[in-house]
Amino acid sequence: MDPVRSTVVVVTWRGRAHLGSCLDALAAQDRPHRTIVVDNASRDGTSDLLADRPVDVLRLPRNLGYAGGVAAALARVRTPYVAWLNDDAAPEPGWLAALEEALDGDERVAAASSVLRGPDGAVQSTGVRLTADGHGADATGGPVFGFCGGAALLRTDALRAVGGVPARFFCYYEDTDVSWRLRLAGYRVVRAPRARARHLHGASTRPGSVPFHRWNERNRLVMLLRCAPARIALRELARFAVITFALPLRRRVPDAANFRVAVRLRVLAEVAAALPAALRARRRISRIAAVPREAVWRGWAGSRPHDHPAGR
Incomplete structure (x- = not known):
């Protein structure tokens, strides 16, 4: 069997309604991988859904948000690559292979971002661009400043070397912050056009709230x-x-x-x-x-x- 080179971290909070689709899509990947599901103290029956799934489950005593969940899982990652994946995203079968190939091609590439599409097929994000006032915004084409944390693959050692995940952010901007630090350390961040996933967007938090x-x-x-x-x-x-x-x-x-x-x-x-x-x-x-x-x-x-x- 091919060696497992990637650990996919899925953080969920009250995600029972869509988590199953995410895990089914991961099970259909054509590259071997390990999956860690971080359950942020859900009380909606998520634990029952996970009981029969071949995944490692990290149940947290309270909701630490997306950033806190990924940070908690990072200590358990033993593979060269670590993927971040939203629980409301469903990657296509060749998603992980395309991301691994993007990192395999150049050791200075520390992160590869996916193409996220909405339920209507419209492109939501191919990564993060940096605006003139310092906002991280979704890019929809061309080179990217940073990766979108909704579906991306990173070099585990590079992530740890630049300080890991900013757990106190709770959610939002943890990906742009990591991208800043990777670029300051001399790494590159790229988009992987063949790594595609469908994304509901805002299933756990309400944009505009x-x-x-x-x-x-x-x-x-x-x-x-x-x-x-x-x-x-x-x-x-x-x-x-x-x-x-x-x-x-x-x-x-x-x-x-x-x-x-x-x-x-x-x-x-x-x-x-x-x-x-x-x-x-x-x-x-x-x-x-x-x-x-x-x-x-x-x-x-x-x-x-x-x-x-x-x-x-």
């Missing part, structure tokens, strides 16, 4: 404090604060959760609480960096697909 915006804004700012040039991190933190305190003075404010002053004040409070740890992480990242932060920023922030040579 208060928790969604809280996690997104908090984690973006903490990520920038950890990884970006200091001038960018300070600029974006100041911009967020100025907009927050100016909102009560505006006559017209969009009716969206990310424009609610209470939500934004909570984000600022949580960023302030996370600041000491973020600065310690920044110093650790600086020690392993082989590429200047400014070089990564100039090369990718606000870039378009044709700005980069194919496969960069």
Whole structure:
């Protein structure tokens, strides 16, 4: 039998309705692999669904989110490659083979991102692009700054070498943060066009909700404090604060959760609480960096697909 080179980590929370489809798709892969399902203290019968599945189950005593779940599973990974896969994603049979081949081709490639399509077949993501204000946004073609954590494969040793998964992020931006650190360490991140998966998107969290915006804004700012040039991190933190305190003075404010002053004040409070740890992480990242932060920023922030040579 071929050696098992990849461990697929699936994090679930109340995912009984769609987890079965994910695991069925994994069982149909044409490459041998190990599967670890991290159950984030589900109370919807997920444990019953997993009872008859040939997977390793890591049941957590409380919900640690997607980032916390992947971080908890990483300690159990013994294979050269580790895949991140959302519980509402169903990869095609050749998905894992395409990802492994993307990493096999170049030892400097530390992560390969999949093509995620919605139920209607439209492309949701081929990876992550870095916007001019430091947001991580879905790319839909061309070279990618980072991998999308919904379905990707990473070199286990490289992930550990750059500090692992930021468990305190809970969910959102853990993939962009890791991608930043991989690029700073001199690794490459690519998309794997033949690694395809269907993705429901937002099955566990509701895009546009208060928790969604809280996690997104908090984690973006903490990520920038950890990884970006200091001038960018300070600029974006100041911009967020100025907009927050100016909102009560505006006559017209969009009716969206990310424009609610209470939500934004909570984000600022949580960023302030996370600041000491973020600065310690920044110093650790600086020690392993082989590429200047400014070089990564100039090369990718606000870039378009044709700005980069194919496969960069």
